[in-house]
Amino acid sequence: xxxxxxxxxxxxxxxxxxxxxxxxxxxxxxxxxxxxxxxxxxxxxxxxxxxxxxxxxxxxxxxxxxxxxxxxxxxxxxxxxxxxxxxxxxxxxxxxxxxxxxxxxxxxxxxxxxxxxxxxxxxxxxxxxxxxxxxxxxxxxxxxxxxxxxxxx
Amino acid sequence: xxxxxxxxxxxxxxxxxxxxxxxxxxxxxxxxxxxxxxxxxxxxxxxxxxxxxxxxxxxxxxxxxxxxxxxxxxxxxxxxxxxxxxxxxxxxxxxxxxxxxxxxxxxxxxxxxxxxxxxxxxxxxxxxxxxxxxxxxxxxxxxxxxxxxxxxx
DNA sequence: CAGAATCCCCCGAGATACTG
DNA sequence: CAGTATCTCGGGGGATTCTG
Numbered sequence: 391x392x393x394x395x396x397x398x399x400x401x402x403x404x405x406x407x408x409x410x411x412x413x414x415x416x417x418x419x420x421x422x423x424x425x426x427x428x429x430x431x432x433x434x435x436x437x438x439x440x441x442x443x444x445x446x447x448x449x450x451x452x453x454x455x456x457x458x459x460x461x462x463x464x465x466x467x468x469x470x471x472x473x474x475x476x477x478x479x480x481x482x483x484x485x486x487x488x489x490x491x492x493x494x495x496x497x498x499x500x501x502x503x504x505x506x507x508x509x510x511x512x513x514x515x516x517x518x519x520x521x522x523x524x525x526x527x528x529x530x531x532x533x534x535x536x537x538x539x540x541x542x543x
Numbered sequence: 544x545x546x547x548x549x550x551x552x553x554x555x556x557x558x559x560x561x562x563x564x565x566x567x568x569x570x571x572x573x574x575x576x577x578x579x580x581x582x583x584x585x586x587x588x589x590x591x592x593x594x595x596x597x598x599x600x601x602x603x604x605x606x607x608x609x610x611x612x613x614x615x616x617x618x619x620x621x622x623x624x625x626x627x628x629x630x631x632x633x634x635x636x637x638x639x640x641x642x643x644x645x646x647x648x649x650x651x652x653x654x655x656x657x658x659x660x661x662x663x664x665x666x667x668x669x670x671x672x673x674x675x676x677x678x679x680x681x682x683x684x685x686x687x688x689x690x691x692x693x694x695x696x
Numbered sequence: 697c698a699g700a701a702t703c704c705c706c707c708g709a710g711a712t713a714c715t716g
Numbered sequence: 717c718a719g720t721a722t723c724t725c726g727g728g729g730g731a732t733t734c735t736g
Binding site: 425473496512515 | 571572573574575576577578579580581582583586587623624625626646649650652653654656657658659660661662664665667668670671672
């Protein structure tokens with residue numbers, strides 16, 4: 391990936407005119423990060439920790455729906471990536487705190503940009519896919535679309 | 544999710560002081576979008592189509608590694624989300640073109656911000672997790688970290 | 697309190713073969 | 717050319733139980 395600090399490859403500079411350099415992107419760190427962003431809990435934890443440091447059970451209660459297993463694994467992953475620090479207070483019932491490293495904090499910005507985009511454009515996406523209430527109707531909508539495609543193509 | 548166009552909830556404004564409103568975020572479109580970002584091919588396709596419109600096999604060749612099934616499913620998903628359009632040229636061997644909708648184009652910006660972050664901070668992440676060459680050493684590193692944790696906590 | 701271990705299930709995703 | 721149809725497998729992720 392050549393030169394990192396001065397001139398960033400900026401593969402995605404969204405003016406990109408060229409056929410897109412796959413090697414620079416597919417094999418490159420973006421995929422890895424995208425994957426983390428996509429997993430079910432990581433970014434949620436990052437956001438929570440972006441507010442302030444939390445203890446384990448504090449996170450567990452705050453997130454609601456996550457299993458202990460997944461919370462632990464998620465934290466481990468983020469810690470391994472250097473996004474989250476972990477500090478053990480050697481008290482009698484042990485207390486473990488988690489928080490964002492500087493690296494983790496720096497992620498907050500592009501992440502919030504993406505989240506803001508999501509919030510802003512949610513209505514358009516909802517409209518695009520049929521907009522009717524979720525549930526049985528969704529399948530009906532998909533069926534209609536498939537059929538529309540058949541008629542068209 | 545209240546008011547969307549004037550004052551965006553901006554849940555993630557990274558100064559966020561409050562305990563983080565889970566309801567506004569967890570159940571909200573961000574998760575959905577994050578998931579899309581995380582899936583193996585979607586964002587790659589978006590980026591490719593960000594350069595210019597492509598035909599099906601053109602994408603298939605460009606991406607290298609994607610199966611027909613996955614390419615089709617990915618395109619379908621993006622189309623359903625309103626990020627990608629699809630146009631069938633009623634020629635004799637059928638020709639189908641895909642491209643980004645306006646919505647899709649608008650995604651390019653936050654997406655590139657995230658990718659740029661990834662490229663910029665890849666070294667730090669690599670260093671954080673041990674930095675040795677991938678493969679068997681990775682497991683050794685993980686083992687070391689686990690042991691370090693045991694010794695510490 | 698903060699996990700580790702174990703079991704289990706579902707589905708994302710690849711391989712392969714066939715088609716209008 | 718641009719798909720669809722099946723089969724298959726690995727792993728992401730949940731529920732439950734046990735422990736320092």
